[in-house]
Amino acid sequence: GAGVSQSPSNKVTEKGKDVELRCDPISGHTALYWYRQSLGQGLEFLIYFQGNSAPDKSGLPSDRFSAERTGGSVSTLTIQRTQQEDSAVYLCASSGTGVEQYFGPGTRLTVT
Amino acid sequence: GENVEQHPSTLSVQEGDSAVIKCTYSDSASNYFPWYKQELGKRPQLIIDIRSNVGEKKDQRIAVTLNKTAKHFSLHITETQPEDSAVYFCAASKGGSNYKLTFGKGTLLTVNP
Numbered sequence: 363g364a365g366v367s368q369s370p371s372n373k374v375t376e377k378g379k380d381v382e383l384r385c386d387p388i389s390g391h392t393a394l395y396w397y398r399q400s401l402g403q404g405l406e407f408l409i410y411f412q413g414n415s416a417p418d419k420s421g422l423p424s425d426r427f428s429a430e431r432t433g434g435s436v437s438t439l440t441i442q443r444t445q446q447e448d449s450a451v452y453l454c455a456s457s458g459t460g461v462e463q464y465f466g467p468g469t470r471l472t473v474t
Numbered sequence: 475g476e477n478v479e480q481h482p483s484t485l486s487v488q489e490g491d492s493a494v495i496k497c498t499y500s501d502s503a504s505n506y507f508p509w510y511k512q513e514l515g516k517r518p519q520l521i522i523d524i525r526s527n528v529g530e531k532k533d534q535r536i537a538v539t540l541n542k543t544a545k546h547f548s549l550h551i552t553e554t555q556p557e558d559s560a561v562y563f564c565a566a567s568k569g570g571s572n573y574k575l576t577f578g579k580g581t582l583l584t585v586n587p
Contacts, residue, residue, distance in 0.1 A: 395574060405518070405563060405577040418572055453517070461506055461573050465517040 387456030480578025
């Protein structure tokens with residue numbers, strides 16, 4: 363079946379602008395994770411959604427970052443007033459009844 | 475919180491040789507340890523994982539070992555091939571209702587033909 367998809371694949375934005383990144387998890391997967399991959403920091407957890415439970419936002423680096431998941435499926439990660447240090451690849455992963463997480467191709471964000 | 479250390483950061487081997495990558499973790503409550511392979515420009519792909527109730531798991535040329543007492547786990551690749559060249563990441567999770575992963579910094583494996 364279809365894997366995790368993300369859009370856009372690349373996003374270039376000017377410092378100070380807001381951006382929205384989208385994740386479509388594997389159909390039927392109830393758990394959805396966002397991670398950030400940058401050269402200096404490796405892969406970092408950002409936020410976790412599980413069904414209708416309150417999300418785990420403990421990895422969000424600042425209040426400029428937020429995410430929502432509508433209808434238990436698609437998720438959107440929003441970064442407000444982007445800064446150059448936000449430049450990274452943003453990865454989404456989903457998992458179903460098992461614990462294995464399957465990653466999407468990522469969105470490469472460049473803040474100029 | 476959890477901290478995962480991974481070594482070495484780079485590893486170069488000859489085709490056919492074995493490769494070993496080691497990770498240590500800090501939180502004794504962690505109980506799930508996956509390994510991901512990431513080729514250049516591609517998404518991380520799960521290649522093998524192990525839970526804390528198992529000491530070793532093998533899948534063809536790939537094996538993972540876990541020492542809970544010492545809080546370290548290792549990836550072993552035998553009979554390496556050029557297509558094994560990639561960045562490998564270890565990770566740890568406490569599981570329960572939230573399997574968020576804490577990753578190591580990665581190991582760039584190069585298999586020379």
